[in-house]
Amino acid sequence: MNMKLTATVSALVLALTAGAGLAQTTLTGVRDLNDQLDDQERDINKDIARANDSYRFGNPSFRDGLSGSASLGYSGKTGNNESQELNAGVRLRYASGPLVQTLGAAINYADTAGVNTKEDVFAVYDANYYFNDKVYGFVLGRVSTDGLATTAADNAIDGFLGFGPGYRLINTEKTTWRIQAGLGVSYLEDGTGASDTEMGYIASSRLFYAFNENVFATMDTDILKTDSALRINNDLGVNMKMTDAFSTRVSYLTEYNDSRAIRSDNKLGVSLVYGF
Template identity: 70%
Template sequence: MTMTLRIAGVSTLALLLAGAPVFAQATLTGTEALNDRLDDINEAVTDDLERAEDNARFGNPEFQQGLSGSASLGYSGKTGNNESQEFSAGARMRYAQGNWVQTVGIALDFADVEGVKSKEDVFGVYDANYYFNDSFYGFVLGRVESNGLAATASDTQTDAFLGFGPGYRVVNTPDMTWRVQAGIGVRYEKDGADNSETDTGYIASSRFFYKFNENIFATNDTDILKSDSSLAINNDLGVNFKMTDAFSTRVSYLTEYNDSRAIRTDNKLGVSLVMGF
């Protein structure tokens, strides 16, 4: 089991460090590196806390009609004692028309060191939902993940899934919500030795929320993917505490099960704190 404890805060030291890079010696003395590390910690804690968020918790999400989205890319190259290059790009596009909402996301990561490829990853998702009413909806979900450097039978070169099914809101009150969805589809897997397998896949998901009071609420998210070759189950249980306007905490327990692995279950306990002063 992995245990993670993260603490993020806005302090006088952090505020001072935020302005430190204006000095030329910041990089050489390590001040800029520390400031970057503080940013990384804050980002990791924020991401952990945002796992409790759900824009479809209390009803069908409302999106801007028509086409919208964003894109970003980054590149870095290094020469001298060693040579390396890194390139990353990502885009998310959404098209909403009435009750029909479609979203496409893609991420690319490429890198090489001394002319040898060290990363060649592609990840794409297609998600479409049609909302019949406040309780019932249908979905189409497509996903593909590719590792261009997979070279052996134990490496996964391509993992893809396309499925569809219904979803339903079982409970929808200010203090408790619960929605479920399930579907059937096709899963395709290919390893680094060019062995491939296509079989029927089944997916099921559950999203549960319960508010104990104005300061404490719990969430439990479950996802299941079953195919002829494997069964994968992820369950994320979390409790969020808001002590004051400046102090909030999330305690979570993430379980990842996959019966195709030698050790089938991984467990992760996380504690994230955010303080402002």
């Protein structure tokens, strides 16, 4: 079990940033600390915001047409240590009435001293058609590739395409619960080029319960069953906004795969944000 306890203080970030002269160099460590605190606070706020599922209460009110965003980041070092890293991503959404389609992709590339250390590509296609407030259909496709995979134990390509119906069992301001299930095809290719294509079944559950206006719990469960493995991910989280200045999230993530020697990985996370 991995345990993580992270606390960030917004006022500290602001105070350090105020020293503009010092922040121009990493020699003093001030800018490095600023960056680390900013990253921690952003990650925590993203975890809390992600728990507020935009699809929780039905078809989100996305504007019709195409929208999206793209990002590109590059860094390179020369001298005693030579390395470079490239990260690129894109998110596209097309909404047309009851149909909402989303495509996201990320590319990560890195090399050190002329040797490639990372060649990863990850993409997800997600489409939902809302027949009414309770019934919808979905199509879900994902693929991840590892350009450095060379052995039978490495996944060079891991892909899945599935579709099926979804249904909202409960849809109130205090409690929402939706489930979806369907059929699909799983494709795996290892680093030696050997591949395996299997029929699979996918099922998901999204449960939300609000104790009050400041405290709510979520439990997100995903199940993928193929001939070779049963994989289950379950993320249980409690989000609390104690005051305008203090927010916290406690989560427990379980990843189960019956094809591994140790089938379950568990992670406890405690994230705190406090500003004054």
